[in-house]
Amino acid sequence: xxxxxxxxxxxxxxxTAFLAKHLRENLWFYLVLIAGGVLMVAPxxxxxxxxxxxxxxxxxxxxxxxxxxxxxxxxxxxxMEFQHLVWNSFRIAALSxxxxxxxxxxGAFVFAIVRFKGRDLLFLVLLATLMVPYQMTxxxxxxxxxxxxxxxxxxxxxLPSFLGGAFGxxxxxQYFRTIPLELLEAARLDGASLFRIYWSIYLPLAKPALAAxxxxxxxxxxxxxxxxxxYLPSDLEKTTLPVGLALFQRLYRAQWALMMAxxxxxxxxxxxxxxxxxxxxxxxFAATGIK
Amino acid sequence: xxxxxxxxxxxxxxxxxxxxxxxxxxxxxxxxxxIAATIGISLFQWDLLSPAKWVGFDNYLALPENRNFLxxxxxxxLFSVIYVPATxxxxxxxxxxxxxxxxxxxxxxxxxxxxxxxxPTAVGLVWTWIxxxxxxxxxxxxxxxxxxxxHWLGSDMALYSVVIVNVWGAIGEGMIIFLGGLQAIPRDxxxxxxxxxxxxxxxxxxxxxxxxxxSIFFQAVLCTIHAFQAFxxxxxxxxxGNGGSSLPMLVFNIYREGFNxxxxxxxxxxxxxxxxxxxxxxxxxxxxNKRWGQQG
Numbered sequence: 001x002x003x004x005x006x007x008x009x010x011x012x013x014x015x016t017a018f019l020a021k022h023l024r025e026n027l028w029f030y031l032v033l034i035a036g037g038v039l040m041v042a043p044x045x046x047x048x049x050x051x052x053x054x055x056x057x058x059x060x061x062x063x064x065x066x067x068x069x070x071x072x073x074x075x076x077x078x079x080m081e082f083q084h085l086v087w088n089s090f091r092i093a094a095l096s097x098x099x100x101x102x103x104x105x106x107g108a109f110v111f112a113i114v115r116f117k118g119r120d121l122l123f124l125v126l127l128a129t130l131m132v133p134y135q136m137t138x139x140x141x142x143x144x145x146x147x148x149x150x151x152x153x154x155x156x157x158x159l160p161s162f163l164g165g166a167f168g169x170x171x172x173x174q175y176f177r178t179i180p181l182e183l184l185e186a187a188r189l190d191g192a193s194l195f196r197i198y199w200s201i202y203l204p205l206a207k208p209a210l211a212a213x214x215x216x217x218x219x220x221x222x223x224x225x226x227x228x229x230x231y232l233p234s235d236l237e238k239t240t241l242p243v244g245l246a247l248f249q250r251l252y253r254a255q256w257a258l259m260m261a262x263x264x265x266x267x268x269x270x271x272x273x274x275x276x277x278x279x280x281x282x283x284x285f286a287a288t289g290i291k
Numbered sequence: 292x293x294x295x296x297x298x299x300x301x302x303x304x305x306x307x308x309x310x311x312x313x314x315x316x317x318x319x320x321x322x323x324x325x326i327a328a329t330i331g332i333s334l335f336q337w338d339l340l341s342p343a344k345w346v347g348f349d350n351y352l353a354l355p356e357n358r359n360f361l362x363x364x365x366x367x368x369l370f371s372v373i374y375v376p377a378t379x380x381x382x383x384x385x386x387x388x389x390x391x392x393x394x395x396x397x398x399x400x401x402x403x404x405x406x407x408x409x410x411p412t413a414v415g416l417v418w419t420w421i422x423x424x425x426x427x428x429x430x431x432x433x434x435x436x437x438x439x440x441x442h443w444l445g446s447d448m449a450l451y452s453v454v455i456v457n458v459w460g461a462i463g464e465g466m467i468i469f470l471g472g473l474q475a476i477p478r479d480x481x482x483x484x485x486x487x488x489x490x491x492x493x494x495x496x497x498x499x500x501x502x503x504x505x506s507i508f509f510q511a512v513l514c515t516i517h518a519f520q521a522f523x524x525x526x527x528x529x530x531x532g533n534g535g536s537s538l539p540m541l542v543f544n545i546y547r548e549g550f551n552x553x554x555x556x557x558x559x560x561x562x563x564x565x566x567x568x569x570x571x572x573x574x575x576x577x578x579x580n581k582r583w584g585q586q587g
Contacts, residue, residue, distance in 0.1 A: 022394075029388050036385060037402045040459070044405065046428060047417045059426045107314030113296040114307050126314065129322045131512070133520055133569055135545055135562040137325035139332060139555060146339065163317030177295070184297065194299070194306035223410040225523045230550040242412035246527060249416060256420050263413045274408045278401060281408055286467050 051260035058257040072261035079252070082265055084237045085244040092157045092240060093221035099161030100217035101210055104168030109198045111169060112176035113184060123173075130166045134226075142230060152238075156231045157224070161217065168213050171287045175209035176202055208280070215277060216284035219270060241266040333559035340553075350560035360561060363544040370454055370540060371518035377458045378514050379507065382465025387499060389466070390473040400470075404463035411460060415527030418456050419444065422528070449529050449538040456524050461517065465510055472506030473499070508580035515572050519565055522546070541565050 023030070050058060051072050053065045060066065076082070111123050145156040179202060187197050203210070225242040232239045234247060248262050274281050299307050333350055337343035354360050385403060389396050406414060421429050422443035430440040443452040476499065484494045500507075522542045529538040534551065536543050541561065549558030 026391060026393050029391055029393055033385070033388050033393075033399050037399060040402050040406065040462070043414065043417045043421060043459075046421060050420065061428065061431050103313035103317075106310040106312075110307055110311045110314075114303075115296040115298045116307065126318060129318070131516065131569070131573060132322065132326065133516060133562070133566050135520070135542060136329050136566045137321060139549055139559050139562060140325045140328035141321075142550065143328075143332075143339065143555065160317075160321060162313060163321050164314035165317065169314060181296070188297070194303045194310070198306075198310065219408055223412070223523075225410075225412045225526065226546070229526075230546070242410055242523075245410075245412050245416060246530070249419070249527065249530070250532070254423075254426075256423075256426075259416055260420065263416050266413045267409045270408055270410070271405070274405070275401075278397075278404075282400070282404060282467055285407065285464055286471050 047260045047263060050257055051264055053257050055255070055257050058255075072257045073265065076248075076258045076262040076265065079258070080244055080248055080262060081236055082244075082262075085239065085241045085266075088154065088238065089222055089240040089242075092154050093218045095158035096161035096221040097214050097217040099158060099163075100165060100168050101214050103162055103164040104213060105172050105203060105206070105210065106198070107164045107169045108172035108176055109202055112173045113181070113202075114194070126166045126169060128166075138226075138230070145231065151231060152233055154232065157221070157227050157240075161221070167287075168217070171213055171216075171284065172206060172209050174287065175206050179205050208283075211277070212280045212283040212287070215273070215280045219281070222270060329559045329562055332555055333563050335556045337555040338553045339555060343556075346556065350556045351564075353557075354560065354564065359539065359544060363539045363541045364564075366450060366538060367519060367521075367541045369450060370457075370521060371515060373451075373454045374457055374461075374518045374521075375511060375514045377454070378461045378465055379510060381458065382462045382510075383469050383503075383507070385462060386466045386469035386473055387495065389470060400466070403466055406460040407463040411523035412527050414460070415456065415524045418524070419528055422452055444528055444537060446537045453521075453525055453528050453538055456528065457518075457521055460524065461514070465514070468510050468513075469503065469506055472503050476502045504583060505580065508576050512573050512576050515576075516569055519569050 045063070049063055049065060052068045052070070053060065054067055054069045054071070057066060111119065141156070141160070142151075145151055150156055183201055184197055187201060192200075223242065224240075225246070228240040228243045229246075232243065234243060236244060236247065239247075245262060245266060248259060252258055332343075334345065334347060335343040336346045336350070389399055421427055424430065424440060424442050424444070427443070429443065434440055442448060480498055480502070481494055484498055489497065520542055521540060525536065525538055525540055525543060529536045531537055534547075539547075542565075545558050545561050545565070548554045548561065
């Protein structure tokens with residue numbers, strides 16, 4: 001960590017000599033990071049490469065396909081009737097996201113600004129549930145949903161999201177705490193109800209944190225294999241993308257070009273969203289580290 | 292924690308209850324009710340068709356003789372022993388490198404983070420293709436250099452192959468947590484160390500590691516929980532034609548017992564064992580954190 005690089009103003013264009021010195025001093029850092037980065041993206045590169053190859057070429061080892069085709073995407077879409085899988089995944093993820101954003105923001109608002117007896121203890125208890133493995137809760141929930149005849153429907157996949165959650169409440173409470181209490185006091189003097197304050201002051205001001213939670217909730221639901229596996233019938237019209245892909249693997253064994261196209265179809269929405277909203281994606285994960 | 296905020300008056304109490312209701316319901320039903328129920332169900336024999344039958348601790352007593360359970364427990368333990376230190380150390384190194392004054396930090400961060408956001412089921416399929424015995428690219432590379440093809444996902448190698456994928460998928464998350472911790476270390480601590488003539492590596496050992504210990508322990512707890520709950524990659528990479536797995540782990544076993552065979556008591560007992568192990572490890576970590584963390 002040299003003081004020279006540390007104090008160089010960011011706006012000034014670096015000279016060649018400066019860059020050369022910087023590279024010399026940090027060469028090993030760059031080499032290790034680049035080598036690691038190649039390992040991180042290699043599977044994705046190979047996925048795209050395979051998906052663009054005609055079926056006859058799928059076993060060639062060329063990184064750049066000799067002949068590029070997009071037919072695998074159309075074929076995979078037809079075989080798997082992806083419109084059902086995508087719609088099911090989207091519907092469930094959207095409902096889960098709404099549930100999380102609404103109920104976590106409600107809870108977080110109370111924990112952030114309302115003083116009541118036992119609040120901090122209750123909050124600690126809520127945080128402690130983050131450490132509970134989900135296997136400890138899934139069996140009774142399964143039995144309850146089955147008893148109410150909801151087994152085989154998508155209700156068990158989004159309904160739990162409407163009961164708040166430690167992660168979302170924690171994330172939003174941190175953010176709500178940064179909003180000056182004077183705003184709240186002024187609104188109270190004007191006779192605004194707590195709900196009004198929550199709805200018209202806190203929610204609009206917390207948009208970045210709400211976006212981070214929404215993205216996190218949507219992604220978790222979109223990628224969730226376990227719940228769909230236990231609650232939904234293994235039927236391409238009724239299930240979600242992750243289970244659909246697992247079925248694809250069994251049905252079209254060794255049709256790798258098709259399979260890679262199917263994988264790309266299923267991860268594309270999240271990848272595109274990630275490139276546009278990188279900050280919000282990472283913020284959600286970073287929040288778990290702040291204590 | 293200080294009591295920041297306002298005390299509710301009159302009608303405000305009503306809104307406090309309404310706003311808090313979903314969270315309270317979630318805590319009561321989703322968390323505590325379910326935990327209590329899981330423990331309760333573990334004392335019964337229940338297939339959901341006939342009435343539940345009280346069997347006391349029989350479900351637990353049968354576990355040491357249940358070969359599938361022992362196998363799954365052994366696999367999960369070995370998986371964790373490799374996964375946790377590997378994930379922690381690699382993501383720590385990446386975070387420390389990214390915390391240097393280098394260019395392209397946001398690009399590197401983006402690249403290392405992609406596997407965290409993509410569906411493990413989908414990406415797991417890409418890895419089955421890479422690991423494929425006959426035509427997979429990994430064996431192609433090995434045979435090019437004169438080696439013998441490896442049966443990566445067969446029962447001998449599956450554990451190691453699957454751990455690699457899980458570590459690969461988790462580096463980005465650890466990196467983000469550690470970067471947060473590193474950025475909280477004041478710059479002048481390093482500047483003082485530089486003036487004292489400490490090399491970058493000495494600074495890493497004497498400044499970075501001690502100041503980062505709380506983050507490291509926290510991440511160790513998260514990684515351990517992840518290791519004991521590993522399911523998606525395991526399921527996709529090792530599923531066999533008959534619905535079994537070439538690498539049965541605890542969660543897979545619970546899934547099979549509970550949701551394929553509907554042996555709810557047995558599955559609950561295994562869940563309780565899993566939770567007790569995770570809780571025990573968490574307590575050990577927090578003890579270690581208290582002892583070492585305060586010396587630093």
